[in-house]
Amino acid sequence: LSNKLETIGVSAFFGCTGFTGSLTLPSSVTTIGQSAFYSCRSFTKLELPNTLSVIPTQAFTHCRSLSGELVIPASVTEIGRLAFYDCQNLNAVTGQVTLPKSLKKIGDNVFLDTDNINTVNFLSLPEGISRNLGYKKKAVCLSDDSYISDLASGTVDEISYTRQMSSDWGTLVxxxxxxxxxxxxxxxxxxxxxxxxxxxxxxxxxxxxxxxxxxxxxxGSEAELTFGSNIAKLNMxxxxxxxxxxxxxxxxxxxxxxxxxxxxxxxxxxxxxxxxxxxxxxxxxxxxxxxxxxxxxxxxxxxxMRIDGSTTGIDAIDALNDAEAEYYDLSGKRLVEPQRGVNIVRMKSGKTKKIIIK
Incomplete structure (x- = not known):
């Protein structure tokens, strides 16, 4: 295909069953029409450009010989329904496909009858994540630059959010x-x-x-924290x-x-x-x-900030916020962190305080 090509029209190669080899869409392509490669059953490899924002409805339906790993470009914001339906030989090695942080919307049964794909990994929370994607496991890994739709709903099998912590304290929702x-x-x-x-x-x-x-x-002093849950119901x-x-x-x-x-x-x-x-x-x-x-x-x-019940008439804020403080129980055993009850805190400055955490 010409590197000057920008648009592939609706049903452009519909039913080209004799089309074999690899399909590489040049970086000039920004638009693919609905059902553009529907039932092109013989080509074996697909490379999508980073200029593509939408993979439309039934774009690669019944491309049964398509094999190897499916890579969805980071530029894609929408995937239409049945886009890869019946692509039976995709992702045989990993059994997974990862959707980008940019994804805003996904349609029904996108990966229906892709027998080798058992897990769809989301790096965003798009509209339509609740829809049936072909009876696949849904795993979500979020970060600060993930796209989040206020229309996201439903239940996912796994979900986590990862945060880089530069200080001991922060906020979370x-x-x-x-x-x-x-x-x-x-x-x-x-x-x-x-x-x-x-x-x-x-x-x-x-x-x-x-x-x-x-x-x-x-x-502790971990720079990265992950907040995870299984079988999680989304609520925006x-x-x-x-x-x-x-x-x-x-x-x-x-x-x-x-x-x-x-x-x-x-x-x-x-x-x-x-x-x-x-x-x-x-x-x-x-x-x-x-x-x-x-x-x-x-x-x-x-x-x-003060933790409820953590002071005994002595201000414990400095002790709790001291990243290099050492904590001990009443028997002198060192603790990883303050525990419920009486704690002896030895601060970086050399001062020792007694704090009670209820």
């Missing part, structure tokens, strides 16, 4: 529930109340519902929580923030103060994160 066992490399907290210039946190246990804004603290609704006259709310998309508090460097910072700083050009909240929206009566520049 997910479109699926998490069941906490206590063995995770992080703790999740709700904001119980606000007292003066301090947020009082309450540790969450058991199941955390989809759409719940949380404060997250990593247990988000539940805002009242905190001191403000709303603790989450987002699945990047949002501009004009008032309230955002978390940074292990504290919540006043947005107005940040906007007035010459070093800050606007304030944004990234996907899968939460912030305090609104205004506070006193509007301090900074809100520190």
């Amino acid at each position: 997910l479109p699926y529930s998490l069941t906490l066992t206590g063995s995770e490399p992080y703790h999740l907290y709700s904001i119980d109340n606000m007292t003066g210039e301090e947020l009082v946190l309450k540790q969450l246990e058991g199941t955390v519902a989809a759409g719940t804004p949380c404060v997250v603290k990593r247990k 609704e988000r539940v805002a929580q009242d905190v001191g006259g403000m709303k603790f709310r989450g987002t699945y998309w990047t949002e501009d923030v004009n008032s309230g508090y955002v978390i940074s460097k292990n504290s919540f910072w006043n947005v107005e103060e940040l906007k007035n700083s010459t070093s800050v050009n606007g304030v944004k909240v990234n996907p899968f994160r939460a912030w305090l929206d609104g205004t506070s009566a006193n509007a301090p520049a900074q809100l520190s």
Whole structure:
């Protein structure tokens, strides 16, 4: 095909059963028409260009000799129904196909009767993920640059979100529930109340519902945290929580923030103060994160955090936030992290504190 070709029309090669060899679409092609290669049963290899945004309905239906690994370009935003139906010999080696972070919409039965494909890996949450893709396992791996549709729904077999953590503390909101066992490399907290210039946190246990804004603290120093669930029902609704006259709310998309508090460097910072700083050009909240929206009566520049019940008259915030602190129980046994009950904390500065976590 000519490298000047831009468009392949509807049903252009429909039923070309004698078409053998490899089909390489040049990078000049931006559009393929519906059923363009329908029932081209003899060609064995397919290469799609990174200029393609839509793989339309029945584009490669009944291409039964098509074999090897199917690579969907990162540019693709939509895959129509039955696009690869009856491509029986695809992906025999891995048994999987991966769809890009850019994918916004997917149709019914895209991989019906592709016998060798047993798992469809999504790197986004597109509209139509609830549809039947040909009785395949659906696995979702999300990141901050994944496309998220507010129309995503249904149940997936596996789902996870991976975050790079540069600080010990952060915020989190997910479109699926998490069941906490206590063995995770992080703790999740709700904001119980606000007292003066301090947020009082309450540790969450058991199941955390989809759409719940949380404060997250990593247990160790891992730079990467993964929040995963199996047989997860998607729910794109988000539940805002009242905190001191403000709303603790989450987002699945990047949002501009004009008032309230955002978390940074292990504290919540006043947005107005940040906007007035010459070093800050606007304030944004990234996907899968939460912030305090609104205004506070006193509007301090900074809100520190304290875990509910963690103080015994001695301020324990510095101890809990000290990444190099050492924790011991009353018998002198060293702990990986603070435990429920009495903890002895030896800080980097050499100071020792006793804190109680209920």
